[in-house]
Amino acid sequence: MNAIAAVLRRAEQVHDLSRDELVFLLADHEYDREIFAAADRVRRKYVGDEVHLRGLIEFSNICRRNCFYCGLRAGNRGLGRYRLTPEEIIGLAQKGWEYGYKTVVLQSGEDEYYSVEKMCHIIKNIKRLGPVIALSIGEKTYAEYEAYKEAGAERYLIRIETTEKKLYEDLDPGMSHEKRKRCLNDLKKLGYEVGSGSLVGLPGQTIESLADDILYFREIGADMIGIGPFIPHEDTPLKAAKGGDFRLSLKVMALTRLLVPHINIPATTAMETLHRDGRAIALQSGANVVMPNITEGEYRKLYALYPGKACVDDTPGRCRECITAKIEGIGRTVV
Ligand code: SF4
Numbered sequence: 001m002n003a004i005a006a007v008l009r010r011a012e013q014v015h016d017l018s019r020d021e022l023v024f025l026l027a028d029h030e031y032d033r034e035i036f037a038a039a040d041r042v043r044r045k046y047v048g049d050e051v052h053l054r055g056l057i058e059f060s061n062i063c064r065r066n067c068f069y070c071g072l073r074a075g076n077r078g079l080g081r082y083r084l085t086p087e088e089i090i091g092l093a094q095k096g097w098e099y100g101y102k103t104v105v106l107q108s109g110e111d112e113y114y115s116v117e118k119m120c121h122i123i124k125n126i127k128r129l130g131p132v133i134a135l136s137i138g139e140k141t142y143a144e145y146e147a148y149k150e151a152g153a154e155r156y157l158i159r160i161e162t163t164e165k166k167l168y169e170d171l172d173p174g175m176s177h178e179k180r181k182r183c184l185n186d187l188k189k190l191g192y193e194v195g196s197g198s199l200v201g202l203p204g205q206t207i208e209s210l211a212d213d214i215l216y217f218r219e220i221g222a223d224m225i226g227i228g229p230f231i232p233h234e235d236t237p238l239k240a241a242k243g244g245d246f247r248l249s250l251k252v253m254a255l256t257r258l259l260v261p262h263i264n265i266p267a268t269t270a271m272e273t274l275h276r277d278g279r280a281i282a283l284q285s286g287a288n289v290v291m292p293n294i295t296e297g298e299y300r301k302l303y304a305l306y307p308g309k310a311c312v313d314d315t316p317g318r319c320r321e322c323i324t325a326k327i328e329g330i331g332r333t334v335v
Contacts, residue, residue, distance in 0.1 A: 004031055011258040012038040022211035026251060039254035039286030046261040047288045050335045051327045054134065054266075055101030055294040055316075057092045058303035059084040063109025065138070067161075068171045069202060071233040071304040072109045078235050080302050083113055086122045093126040096294040099320050102335070105157065105291060107136040116144055120151040127152035134195070139179060142186045149190050156187045157195035159226065162202060163216045164209045171202060171238075184220060195224035195264075200252050201244020202230050210252055218259045224289065225263055227253040228270030231306035246274040250285050257286030264289045272310035280326050290327070292319040 004024075008031065011017050017025070025035060060083035063072045071079065084092070093104045104126060108114070114122075114137070126133055134155035135148060145156070158180070162168050165177040187194045198213045199205075217225045229244030249271065257265055266289040267282035275281060279290060293300055294316040301312045311319055324334050 005034075008034055008038055011255075012042055015042075015259050015261050017255070017259060019208075019211050019215060022214055022255060023207055025255065026207045026210055026248070029247075032247065032251060035251060035254050035258070036285040039257040040284055042257055042261045043265075043286050043288055047264070049332050050288070051283060051332050052103070052264065052289045052335050053101055053320075053323065054103040054105050054289060054291045055093075055096035055099065055131075056105045056107060056291045057089060057096065058107050058293065058295045058299065059089045059092075060108035060111040060114070061299075061303050062111040062113070063138075064112060065110050065175065066173050067175075068173070068237045069199065069230055069233070069306075071235060071306060073236060076233075076235045079304060082299055082302055083108075083111060084299070086118055086125075089122050090125045090129075092294055092296065093131065094129055095316065097129050097131050099294065099316060101131065101292075101294065103132040103134055103155070104294070105134040105136055105155075107157075108138075110138040116147050120147055123148060123151040123153050134193075136195075139175075139183050142190075145183075145186055145190055145192070149192060153192070155193040155195065155223070157197075157224065157226070158183055158187070159197040159199075160184070160213070160216065161197075161199050162205060162209060163198075163212045164205070167202065167204055167209065170204070184222075188221065193223035194220075195226060196220065196222045197224075197226035197228070198252070199228060199230040199244065200249040201242070203238060203241045210248075214252060214256050214259055217256050217263075222260075223264060224266065225256050225260065226266045226268055227256065228268040229274055231270060231273060231308070233304070233306050244274075246271065246278065249274075250282060253282060254286045266291055269293075269310050270306065273306070273308050278310075279323070280330050283327065283332060284330060290323055292316070292323050294319070
């Protein structure tokens with residue numbers, strides 16, 4: 001057995017890789033197939049063949065932040081903005097429950113219209129319907145996270161985006177990497193199941209930095225890690241950037257599965273945007289979750305984090321059928 005085969009075997013069996021080994025595997029493409037196959041075996045061993053669906057409600061595209069890589073940034077004046085009323089959000093969650101989604105993810109920009117009272121009203125009323133509630137609404141105070149938890153939210157998604165402090169703070173003006181990490185710690189302390197993740201292919205991001213991201217995911221004890229390629233948006237300061245590569249993003253995801261074997265890993269929509277079978281390929285390279293969009297009509301287009309987002313012209317019902325067919329098409333089952 002050559003040295004790299006032995007390294008991969010150790011990664012698969014005892015889930016250990018050094019930073020140097022990660023850097024080598026990320027930079028070299030000769031062993032990609034073996035990495036994806038090993039991640040698929042580890043996924044099967046630890047989380048099985050079932051794929052978890054989480055219905056995503058994108059309830060407001062208004063954001064006070066100005067992240068350079070995001071189409072929802074406040075500085076993007078060309079985007080039509082929307083926000084759903086609490087009753088509309090609860091109505092969509094009801095439909096999601098009827099489509100069979102056992103978890104709904106409430107996602108928005110950092111929109112201050114939704115006070116703690118409004119969010120708690122939404123959470124309590126959705127909770128009464130039955131689903132598990134995951135929030136993805138950005139940086140909040142400890143007291144706010146606590147209030148949402150008491151209202152019934154159980155999961156919270158907040159991506160670290162990159163573990164490289166300078167890169168993060170350069171690309172997210174006015175935001176602090178320390179504060180981001182504090183949010184993750186607060187959420188853990190409050191007993192949330194925490195999801196995080198990163199973007200792959202940001203300008204200035206190095207292979208070493210991607211290796212650090214993977215090691216960070218192992219360190220924080222997250223329940224879910226979502227990894228997506230960075231896709232430049234034409235109405236942002238990064239419009240001329242090269243953007244992330246599908247294969248490298250897939251490899252960061254697969255290596256994350258090898259090092260943190262028991263977690264949930266979504267096959268992200270951004271993967272599907274770069275490759276027409278992106279989610280199916282991701283599901284065969286370590287992923288075990290899909291988050292179909294249950295937002296309706298025009299709003300799907302207006303939640304333009306990045307251009308060309310997959311499935312924006314579909315209906316929620318059609319999305320449910322399409323993703324089920326894709327999952328069953330690769331021999332897996334929907335939970
Ligand atoms: S990444 Fe999130 S916080 Fe940053 S501008 Fe986009 S929606 Fe707002």
